[in-house]
Amino acid sequence: MFKNIDGVISFNTQAFALANPCVWSTCEGLPAEERNYTISCCNLQVPLNYAKSNQSLIRISMVRFSPPNPNNNTLFLLNGGPGEAGLGAIGVVGQLIPAEYGITLIAPDHRGTGFSSPLGCDDHNSQIVTMDCITYLTNRWTIEGLNQFSTTSAAHDLSIQIQASQSTGRIAILALSYGTYWLNRFLDIYPNLAQAAVMDSPLNLLLHGFTMYNIRAASVALQFLSYCHYQIEMFQSAGYHYDRTVIPAVIFRLNRCNQEDVATLDFFFNAQDLSPTSSNETSPSDANGLVLDSDALFNNIAFSELWLEFNQSEVDQQTLNTWQNATIIAPDLRSDFVALRQAWPKYPLDEYRYHLANSSVLMIAGQLDGATPLDFASHLASITGKIRTLYSIPLSGHIIQSFITATGYTCPLHLILSWAFPALFPSEWNDPACIRDLPTTIDFVGATVMGQMSSMKLLNNIPSVEDPVEEAAVRALFDRLASARQAAIASANTASNLPLITVSTTLEYGAQISHEESNIYGLVTLQASSAILPSNNESLALPHAPIDLVCVVDQSGSMSGEKMRLLKQTLVYIVEQLNDLDRLAIISFDTQAYDRSHGLKRMNQQNQQILTRTINYDIPAGGGTYIGCGLEMGINLFTSRRTKNPLGALLLLTDGQDNLQHDYSQLMETLPEGVLCHTFGYGPDHTASLLVQLAEKGNGGTFTYI
Known part of the structure; x- marks a missing residue:
């Protein structure tokens, strides 16, 4: 399989993958098993620059969840961002697809993230993206090398990862958010390596631009607030008022928004993943510095090829600020975003940037998705109607998998799995009529129990309800139990030949440097012998108070x-x-x-x-x-x-x-x-x-x- 790489040379990804097959092994920092899946990892060395394949190499990685009884069906999972590690996607999807289905799950890390060679802002892989980060990146990789951390390079990586994984049988790809953009690039270059493709929250490569990101988010937030108008108005002796089961009444009047409203709206934006800019804080990682997302990679790709919409002119910081100030609700805007982009060593757009792959694809979009809006997905469906199918999920935000996890509705998952593996699942799973059973309004008052619970789950605002206890009865039982135990202790004290108390110790560290002084914490465990208890006392049936x-x-x-x-x-x-x-x-x-x-x-x-x-x-x-x-x-x-x-x-x-x-x-x-x-x-x-x-x-x- 030869492909033209940047118009310079041809690179045979198939031959490369066959010559460098995966050696699956345990993953450093990850458990060997989870939810009945066996977890393993594969590291591959691939060219940094495919046009100069005989020069520098970098590491690209994959995480695999293997079921106990595999059935030769493999689902590759492409995470979002750009800049999110593959393990995040497999962590979500792995919760939804039981190991009993027999599907092998593989999450490739995008180059620059996760277990792959990291793209960070210092030698410790910091993700604090500043002007100093640009200096470090260009010194570490050179501008030409930094330019290779692109979507097209990641598409070539994915071709190698799929072929080197030694997967047999049917191969499907499920992509999330930016992963759908990555998937489109891959399908455009390598249309025959996968038998099925699904895009969850598809990114419209013609209409997407981070300059307009917050304006789109604000419009979706206003749509979210419009559901408040469904709130039931009830008559009280003092006049009319609005029931406040989930969202306080003041949400109707944003100019009187209080802290409770701010918390709800803040959750909404966080749940929608509406924060396109770098947080300017270190990204989360595990204890070993692994499984790390990359804000540096986000900026490299966003500034180079996702900043502007198709045919959009450049936008300065003043214009961005004006747009931001015109919105009623919007995520924060980083004040130096434009200046940072101007200084960033951006790579040029290639022939694939605005080209739609001619492959059959299922697209799933959320009605309240502020990151990849439903109307953008509808536009994609309208111009690719012969090869792409679009299903809209009511009330879902960004990433349908999160909606499934939060609400428990399985309809979207059934549609995805039956598209990816039609021979494996019942034919009725492929019927989109199940979408009609999903909630279509946010039930603030709770006219139905199911509607109320699903709404509260979507809003992360299920009220804390304490299960009561009968204090008098429990206290009486507690007193009887205490008396019985005292009697048992007294009886035990008169007995002879009782076993001794067992003592064991555990130190925080196994050794200490002899010439240094430090505090070392230890754990002392005391285990008493079994008491001799009266057999006729029912109070002692309880193991504890x-x-x-x-x-x-x-x-x-x-x-x-x-x-x-x-x-x-x-x-x-x-x-x-x-x-x-x-x-x-x-x-x-x-x-x-x-x-x-x-x-x-x-x-x-x-x-x-x-x-x-x-x-x-x-x-x-x-x-x-x-x-x-x-x-x-x-x-x-x-x-x-x-x-x-x-x-x-x-x-x-x-x-x-x-x-x-x-x-x-x-x-x-x-x-x-x-x-x-x-x-x-x-x-x-x-x-x-x-x-x-x-x-x-x-x-x-x-x-x-x-």
């Missing part, structure tokens, strides 16, 4: 891989050990906190199943770390309790790696008396000193190293 337990868990990027696997195992174990008299709440946090259980829930069988699913599928690793927001939400659950169990405890599960140093002394003083804070440090790089301090200030709690 009823407890209110709040788990505050870290879901930041530094918890990726093995740490997150262990954390989820811990949470599932906790759920399994609790009973109907116990209540549990789960709070996860990165730089903001999320009430995953929506209040303290009694651990009956139904709630155990719900929380187990939440733990396994709704707590992704990514983003920065601010422990304080999680602690504050967890403590608030205790201080706002209407009913109480006799015992209460807050468990903090984290690696303790706050992005910034914080003093939590005053916050910990708000923890109610009698509620202990126990901290658990995950991984050898956890910040033990912080976790010990939090435990000590948490009414004398304990610290444990995991």
Whole structure:
């Protein structure tokens, strides 16, 4: 398979892939298994510049999720950005496609991201994109080398990755956001390597331009607000008012918008991924610096080929500011965006930039997508009607996979899978009539339970509802249990030949340099012998006194891989050990906190199943770390309790790696008396000193190293 590379030479990607097949092996920093998939990685060395293939090489990588019983169907997943690592896509899709389907999932890293040779702003792969970053990049790669981190080069990479993966049988590609632009480029150059292609949130290569990004986002946000007009008006003796089940009434009047509204709108923009500019902060990574997105790659591609729409003239900063100020609602605009682009060593547009691939493609677009708007997808469908099919998903924002995860509606997933692998799934999965069953209005008042729940999930605003306990009955049971145990202890003290207490110790580090002095934390575990208990006391049927337990868990990027696997195992174990008299709440946090259980829930069988699913599928690793927001939400659950169990405890599960140093002394003083804070440090790089301090200030709690 020969292809003309930049009009210079021909490069045989097929021969190259056959000569350099993948050697799949374990992935550094990732678990060996997840959700019944076996995880492996492949690293390939490919030319930096395909027009000069005998010169520098770079690494491109792939992550593979292998089912226990593969059926020769492989789905390649192209992530968005530009600049997002492949693992992010496979993390989302891997939750939705059970291993039992037998489909092998492979996520190629775009060159410059993830496990591939990174494109960063210093030797530590910083993603703080400034003028200094430009200097570093041109010194590290040269301008010609930096120009090779392009969509066309990534398309050639993908050709090699698919052929070197040694996948047999049917090959399909599912692309997300910018990944759809990457996929179009690949199909334009290599139309015969995949048997099916699906674009989730397709980017219109003719109409897309980052100069107009915020204006489009603002128009979608206004459409979102228009749903408020469906709010039911109810008569009260004092006059008319609007019910505020999900969104406060003041959202109707933006000039009177309060903090509650700001939080809701902020979530909306974050959920829509409406932040086209570099955040000017370090991107999240795992503990080993892997699985890293690249803001530098985003700027390189965005500034070079995605800045302007087709035939659009250059736009200066003043014009951008004017457009921004004309909007009612829009994401922030970086003040030096134009200046940064002017200084960036942009690569020239090639013959593929505005060319639509002549391949059969399924396109799925969200009605409330502010990043890749539905009307842009409709335009694509209108000019490619013979080869492309478009389905619109009501109320969905950017990335339909996220909508499926949030709401539980499987219709979009069925359409995607039946298109990709028609012989594998029932024919009715290919019927778009299922779209009619999806909600089409945001049910603020809750006229139907399903409508209310799906709306609240979409808005990340499910109210925290505490399951009550009968305090008098539970207290009486607790007192009987305490008395019975005291009697058991007294009985045990009169017995002879009791086993001794077992003591074990674990140190934070296995060795210490002999001539240096440092604090090393250790864990001492005491295990008492079994008590001799009266067999006729029914109170002792309970394994423990009823407890209110709040788990505050870290879901930041530094918890990726093995740490997150262990954390989820811990949470599932906790759920399994609790009973109907116990209540549990789960709070996860990165730089903001999320009430995953929506209040303290009694651990009956139904709630155990719900929380187990939440733990396994709704707590992704990514983003920065601010422990304080999680602690504050967890403590608030205790201080706002209407009913109480006799015992209460807050468990903090984290690696303790706050992005910034914080003093939590005053916050910990708000923890109610009698509620202990126990901290658990995950991984050898956890910040033990912080976790010990939090435990000590948490009414004398304990610290444990995991």
